[in-house]
Amino acid sequence: MSKLGSVVEAVDKYNKFVEDEVKRARTDKKFGQQMVTRWNGIKAKIPLGSAPTGLKLPRLALPEIDEAGDIARYLLGDGLPGEFPFLNGAYREMYLEPLQTPAIELGAYEKNAHNGKSKNNGSRNGTKNGVKPQQAEEPTRLFSGLMLAEDTNERFHFLGAHQRSKRLSTAFDGPTLYGIDSDAPGILGKIGEGGVAVDTVEDMIRLYDGFDLGSPDFSASMTISGPAPIIMAMYIAAAKRRFGNDIVPRLRGTIQADIFKEVQAQNETIFPVEASLRFLTDMMEYTTREMPRWYPVSISGYHIGEAGSTPVQQAAYTLSNGFAYAEMMASRGIPVDEFGPRLSFFLDCGLDVEYIALTRVSRRIWAIGMRDAFGAGHKAQMFKVHTQTSGRSLVAAEFKNNLTRTAAELMLSYMNGTNSCHSNSADEPFTTPSEEWIRLAAHGQAILLDESGIFKHTMNMLSGSPGMKAVERAVEAAILEEFREIERLGGVMGAVENRYQRSQIQTAAHRYEQQIYDGTRPIIALNKYRNSEEEMPEFELARTPRAKQQLQVDRLKKFKAKNAKKAEAALEKLAGVVETDENCFPALMEAAEVCSLGQISTTLQEVVGRFRPMV
């Protein structure tokens, strides 16, 4: 049995435990009384806040229950925000506005509760005893990447101008995602398209120029998986060149590096699966030890969702992939409480009804699985998630409707207590988003979180409706059913080799298209209320000019010529280490100083082979 089997057992067992405790609270008078006392204590400690209109509201809303069994079911089955099993939120206050008069001590809701303080990660928190509350960072993230490094750098500075904290999220172009150099034959037209072109450490320096990579207010997120360990090594090399070797432990950010979802859905894999996983684990081992503020893998359901999976498949495959990574790290002897808190997640949020509670349920399953199947402590139980609204749900026909689609998805994302969020631009069906629509997308988030009172006054403002509960139950059962099937196929790896996830996703995608075609899935302005007069809008598209593409090629050639000798030695050393069982990440970091991405990936492919696609 793989660990996934143990996770299924753990969740079943925990659900039974909750029901047993509910019964106990109803039959064992003393225990029942304890529950009621605890509940009243929690309620008494909830601070009051006030809306701009003067309306006083508690900062945490709780269900109106006073019966011991119901209380037990809520506290154990759902948990308060920030408490196991985290159904209502990974942190206590998430998006709440800081209290203006922080005289009330915001300790734990209960004296004896864990002392997991919420920091960063999109939570807004007051600090103790009269100190002016520190303003937490915005949960808004905007994904960007276009043309050459200096162009993306300019975009980053434009975006950052609207944010207190600099949270850069980087998209790479096709050649970079596939570990191919810009000077390779047959790919010129792809340079700088759909993301930024990065071939060398010099590009990496240009990309984040002007940002202080070691500042607590800075983080870089890099959306790349196949060659992720090489890009990570390049990022470290660039940081060292700019700030010296001491910068390494202060680097903060995320690299996607999720090989399983690539093989299951997104297809940006360049080495065979086992070799990819080895490079990944080598890198994770290094960052876990040396870069305590880095998230070395972002376990991603987004691309699974975008490839056409159902929401349940998205959550089930993402969670099971996460448990598989945890199993790999544990098998290297790294303690779960060291690597567990460095695992983070990335989910898609579309308009299907499952999204009412998909993230909530995912958080609960992760917490139970990590605690009971892996023995994780509080911090490693938390499912920390970045959400992006669904690009797939956006359509070209009357594209301004996409603003409404994205707004609804944002609402769902925040109802689920996402830690951070990216909202898509309405022009995405056509092109890399333009500044006008990016701005509107960012404003959408600000309107929801800052302008409206929906999320800033009270935690649990919209949690726990009967409908949401019904969705939670149905979704959890369906996810566990998927887990059981994956386990029957030999765990995540066995299922991957059997093409299980791929074929499930493809079947779901095909059904989705047929439903659009036969009208069972209404898409406004596409198959319902269609305006046959409409002409497709013409955008000024963000295309990379040929001269820029050529510039990238020329720069790379110069870099290669300059470093030819050193590169050869570094590559030879790297190949030698990869042949052994040693951790190859240090050799990779050395190579990244003097070699191009393509030189490194080709050398690695010579040793471990190329990825053989699954169709």
Next chain:
Amino acid sequence: MAAPVRILTAVPICDGHDSAINTINLEFIRHGIEVVYLGYHRYAEDIVRAAIQEDVRAVGISSYNGGHVEFFVEVVKQLRKRGADDIAVFGGGGGTITHDDQRVMKKRGVDKIFFAGTSLTDMVDFVHDRYGKAHRHNGRNGAPADMQLARKLTQIEDSFANGKTARKSATKKTGNTRVIGFTGPGGAGKTTLIDELVLRLLKRDSKLRIAILSHDPSVVGAGALLGDRATMINSQHDRVFMRSMATRGQAGGLSPATEDCLQLLAQSGFDYVIIETVGTGQEAMPFQSKLVDQTVLVMNPDYGARLQLQKIVMLDLADIIVVNKSDQDRARTAMSEIGRRVEQNGREQRVLATVAKRHRDVGVDQLCDWLTQPIARMSRRAN
């Protein structure tokens, strides 16, 4: 009955967006079209080579990652350069291809671009209407050898679709051509094994040329997904001629036209001709042809109880039995059970364990050694 329309579909280099093309492929197949699917992240050069060898009527490209104007035009250009200007190029990219782009692409020889919102039915109808008829010319003299060979193979396939019946067995072939047949149950890893073998053969001799005849199942009058090329990354090579065939309703692992096609390939000067059957059942014995010099049965260690082995006919007939995926738990047991089963035959047969998916697997090296030894010598050494 007319032969099915054959087209090739692919996703360009540095692009992994295969969700749309997977859905479209399924729809094509359901409507009687044979689709050679090359997969995602494919160079223009690989698409053009495959289109010519497979002799498709058109190439459909699904692009979502930009650079489509250059890429589509490059495919058109290379097809023309290789004399295959009658293979049309069409495709789409949701909202990423603008009307302006389309005008440029059409001017430069792209036949058709589908925009966002086109229904699957419209695409199917377009392919039938536009590409339903045969090529204008059939591998005219002076055309590159690959193309002439490809068009002759199409003529053979078409003649069977039009009612010709299979002949008994052909015998003629050129002197040094060795014909090897690979068969075995679905999921045993035949395709990967052949592709790894091709990689080794190409490396051993820089002049060596290989032909591959691969089969996928289909029923009479229906379409088929011919997808082996997508996983055979090493076989997309200028010294490899590959042809994907649908079985078009014939049971047993091969197509009615296989024997004649094999005869043609065996006379075309290749060093190796490799035939791969579809996944076969226990009773299958696909290689009755006198043209086949050696047969390889590829098995999965997970065949069930030992008794099942008694029923597998190919265990009596194959020259080499490969137990692939031998990194699985059951592999040792499988090797010894199959070894004992083969001993009963009292023939010179060899059993070998491989892990084809593993890079530089020693088992596959060994298989390559055996298949490159002179046949007589191999038989002698078998005991």
